[in-house]
Amino acid sequence: MTGWTDERIPIGVAPAKGEALDSWLERYAQRLRINTLDFVDYLGLPHVSARKMGTPLGKMVRRLTEDERDLLQRRTEVGAAQLTAMTLEPYDGSLVRIDPVSRRLRCPPYWRHYGNTSRYCPACLEGEPARWQLRWRLGWAIACTRHELLLLDQCPQCGNAPPVATRGRHRVVPRPETCRSWIILRGQDVRCDFPLAQAPAVRLPNEGSVLAAQHAVDTSVLADHHGAASRQRAGELSFLGRRALRGIHSQLELAPPVVREVLDECGGTTPRIAATHEVHDTHNIAVGTALAVIATDREHPACDELFAWLHRGNGRPIGVPRDHPTSDLGNWRPAGPRVISRILKASDGQLTLKARLRYRTATPAAAAPALTEEQVSQRAAKLPGMLWPSWMLRLLPAKAAHQPRIGGMRRACVNLMLIPGGPIGHREATRLMGNSHFRSQQEALLAFVEADHIASTLAHFSHVVDTHTIPIDYARRRALFADESVELALDERRHREICRSFGSRQFTPVHQERARWEVRRLLLGAEPYGGNHPPPWAHRFAYRLHPDLRGFFADQAAAVLAAHGINEPVWWEPPEDWLDGIALPVAAPLDITTDRLAALLAPGPAASDVARELGLTMHQLRLLLESRGVSAPKPPKPRGPGHPTPRKGDLAPDRLRHLYEDRGMQQKDIAELAGCSPGIVRYALREAGIPLRPRRVAGELARSVDPAWLRIEYHVKGRTAADIGRELNTGGNSITNLLDAWEIPRHPLRGHAPPPRVHTNPFADLPVKLSPAMRRISIRQNSLPALRSAVLVPGYPTRRSAALTLGIPRTTFNAHLRLVEDGAGFAVFNHRKRPVRVTPRGRTLLNEARHLLQLLDAQQPPQHRPTDMSEPDGSHRTPRLQTGS
Known part of the structure; x- marks a missing residue:
């Protein structure tokens, strides 16, 4: 400031570092030997009644208007930025909340210190008379780190929060460091005039928790109070601090020793708790903040013990096991994600x-x-x-x-x-x-x-x-290729040529079906079935798969993808570096190099020998080979000169003729008796010159067998297809073909869930071809009432309301819906939506069910038709309760 303007006050008073605006104006007025309100009038600032809290200084210290800032800048030549820094405006929205119109202080986001009054440090007032720090008005100011004292809220003589600036016009200007509060003495209003610099304050230990908490707040909350990290840290400390204060009030006897230590640092008194709200004085905030800092400091020895005490604040035991971590987890959300994470990890042992x-x-x-x-x-x-x-x-x-x-x-x-x-x-x-x-x-x-x-x-x-x-959309592939009834195209001629090229005869219809199974597995990334076990031939098929066939299957799968316009790799495995940053509990045997695997598999050894060599189990070996895409095909055996070995035992010519011609045994039964394959029996018959029996005429077996008899023998009596085949002088495969043709459900494989009992299909006489899902539903018990219930569900808010409206017991109604969804094999309804919605696949099924029910009802006499539960406008009316199928 080199020159004086016409509006400039001749005497200048520079603001101190960190000083509040009202403190500076008060010192300015004292320097001019006038009271503060006269100084405000002299500056040209408006004011109201002297005794009201809404004096201009009370609002100006929160936020300056443009006119006030320009006026102060002209009269004192203090910069606008410095004037703003002496107000609470830089903290607005983070540590305080100021109404933009009235400049009233609203409820702050954390500790409820509104800033109308100021805390103070007696030692600071003694060293710097009347220089009140702006930061003392913040809720996070609890201690003076310079003098290691706990800040004071009130005057020890009058018990009021001492004003920073003088209120009212007085001929005698009070001393800077005295309390300016008005008290009633002998019926008159007089000033307290207590020397605040002599007020007794609690001295804090240099290495104590309260000073450490103030340092932590200064660096993590106040330094960048508008940042996201500071807001999160403030939420943690505020929430845990308030919970600690409530815990001290309700169950101090259960608190860990560190709580007593913090109370002793703050004077040894218990924090005051009001009946209706929390008291946010310096003592309370200091105790709560110090305990919150300890509970979140993972290096502090009492961290876990204190956090567990805060977590058990309700004093109720935690039951086991549970589906949810805590019943009041939502109450902890203001504490932030890090505290929520600790609560969840602390509840880990109690959860399902x-x-x-x-x-x-x-x-x-x-x-x-x-x-x-x-x-x-x-x-x-x-x-x-x-x-x-x-x-x-x-x-x-x-x-x-x-x-x-x-x-x-x-x-x-x-x-x-x-x-x-x-x-x-x-x-x-x-x-x-x-x-x-x-x-x-x-x-x-x-x-x-x-x-x-x-x-x-x-x-x-x-x-x-x-x-x-x-790079693969597996959901799209499941929608396209999971249905096994949709057959995948296979280049059978190319398949046969590849097999013959390395001396294999694996191109029969059975092997072609296995090839299609392998192509579907590549497309889905999973075995194309829903059970726990693959087909019994799958492991050997994959282990002995020739590299040329593996390439052929990959080409066929790529052709299928190209036909559907899908540009994706056929097969994909996640890279190993995706898991580099994750410390998995178990080291997988993935460090075995591909070269070592190839060297072990080249001679075509048995899988058990390779597993033993690598120290793996059979299933670990199969997973390893699948992840590497390698196998161990047997090399072709060389054919040398020699004479055929004479047949012995059951394969001797005379014995074989007796079994095949006299006793009429099948080649499969002879092979089982001789302990060889049916192919060897066939070769032995040809070598002995025994003519083979002619095959049955196409359709002869189906015409000679009654479907009802086959259903009774297979389902009711539980006989196997091979046993029935022996009775009918045919193979088990022929019987299974009849079972599939007549839609007789097959026996489950060992280890799979048994199929539901088969009942009469109510739609069997209708001239309509049923979808696979509808066929599975219609052969179950009570399928007809279940379908009638299912078609009426859409539109109701919940299943419960649908059952009540339809007059059906809720348990029966839910059983009907489960029967339909279990039989269909997919979700028909989306029960999580309100009202209940139908899935796209379920909509097609329900449309088919409505059509079938209409056809079925049309065939019945009018008196036996079921009551229609839908009105012409599409609404529902309550039906009479019907029982039975």
Whole structure:
């Protein structure tokens, strides 16, 4: 300031560092030997009654208007930026909230210190008389780090919060460091005039928790108070501090020793708690903030003990097991994601497996579910129906025993991978992945792999899938190729040529079906079936697969994708570096090089020998070979000169003639008796010159067998197809062909869930071809009333309201819907929506059901037709309760 303007006050008073605006104006007035309101009048600032809290200084210290800022700048030549820095305006929106019109202070986001009054440090007022710091008005100011004193809120003599500036016009200007509050003495209003510099204050230990908390607040909250990290840190400290104060008030006897230590630092008194609200004086905030800093400092020895005490603030025990971490988890959300994560991890031992996955409590990134159903569907589109073999190897224990349900375990893994962070359950995840719901899959996984390992690893896998791009849309492939009734085209001529090129005869119809099965497996990324076990030939087929055939299958799958306009790789495995940053509990045997594998597999050894050489189990070896895309085909045996070995035993010519011609045995039965294959029996018959029996005329077996008799023998009596075939002098394959042609359900494979009992199809006499889903539903008991209930569900808010309106018991109504969905094999209704909605596949099924029911009702006499429960306008009316099918 080099020159004086006409409006400039001749005497200048420079603001001190960190000083508040009203403190500076008060000092300015004292320098001019006038009271503050006269000084305000002299400057040209407006004012109101002297005794009111709404004096201009009270508003100006919060925020200056443009006119006030320009006026002060002209009269004092203090810059606009410096004037703004002496107000609370820089803290607006982060630490304080100022009304933009009235400049009133609203409820702040954290500690409720409104800033109308100021805390103070007696030592600071003694060293710098009347220089009140602006930061003393913030709720986070609890201690003076310079003099190591706890800040004061009130005057020790009058008990009031001392004003910073003088209120009212007085001929005698009060001393700078005295209390300017008015008190009533002998019936008159007089000033308190207590010397605030002599006020007793609590001295804080240099290495104590309160001073450490003030330093932590200065660096993590006040330094960048508008930043997201500072806001999150302020929310943590404020929430945990208030919870600590309530805990001290309600259950101090259960508090850890560090709570007593902090109370002793702050004077040894218990914080005051009002009946209706929390008291946010310096003592309370200091105790709460210090305890909150300790509870969030992972290096402090009392951190975990104190946080556990805060977490158990309600004093109620936690039950086990639970599907949700805490009943009041929503009350902790203001504390921020880091505190929520600690609460979830602390609850990990009390949760079920699905809850641990949903909240990721077994991982460092525990958090409340935040994904939508659409985002979970996007994750499902990135996953095949079975977990990738290399990732399954990372999940298996290092010394895994023989596990026959490895296929079901892989399906259970991808089902469970849809649960972390999302809103859906295991059953919804199973349907979304197109897998069959078998409880045995998850039970086998839990019996074989530790639950902690599953909860941590699968949650990691889900996070990796969400954060990376996968080049295959598995959901689209499941929609196109999962239906096994849609046959995949196969170049049979090329298949035959490749097999003959290396001396194999694996091009028969059976082998062609296996080839199509392999092509479908490549397209789906999973075995094309929904059970726990692959076909019995699948493992040997994959292990002995010739490289030329493997390339042929990949070319066929690529051709199928090209025919559908899909530009994706046929087969894909996640790169190993995706899991580099994740510390998985088990080291997978993936360090075995491909060259070593090729050297071991070149002679075509047995799988057990290779597994023994590598120290793996059979299933670990199969997963390893699948992830590398290699196999061990047997080299062709050289054919040398020699004479055929004479047939002996049951294959001797005389014995063979007796068994085949005299006793009429089939080649398969002779092979079983002789302990060889049917092909060897056929060759032995030709060598002995025994003519083969002529084949049956096409259709002769079907014309000679009664379908009702076959259903009774197969289903009621439980006979096998081979046993019935022996009675009819035919093979078991011919009987199974009849079972499929007459739609007689086959016996389940061992280890699979038994099929439902077969009942009469109510639509059998209708001239309509049923869809596969409708055929499965119609052969179940009570299928007709179940379909009648299902077609009436759309439009109702809930299943409960639909059952009440239709007059059907709720349990019966739910059983009807389960029967329809289980029989169809897919979700017909989206029960999570309100009102209940129909899925796209379910809409097609319900339209077919309505058509069939109309045709069926049209064939019945009018008196026997079921009551129509729909009005012409599409609304529903309450029907009479009907029982029976």
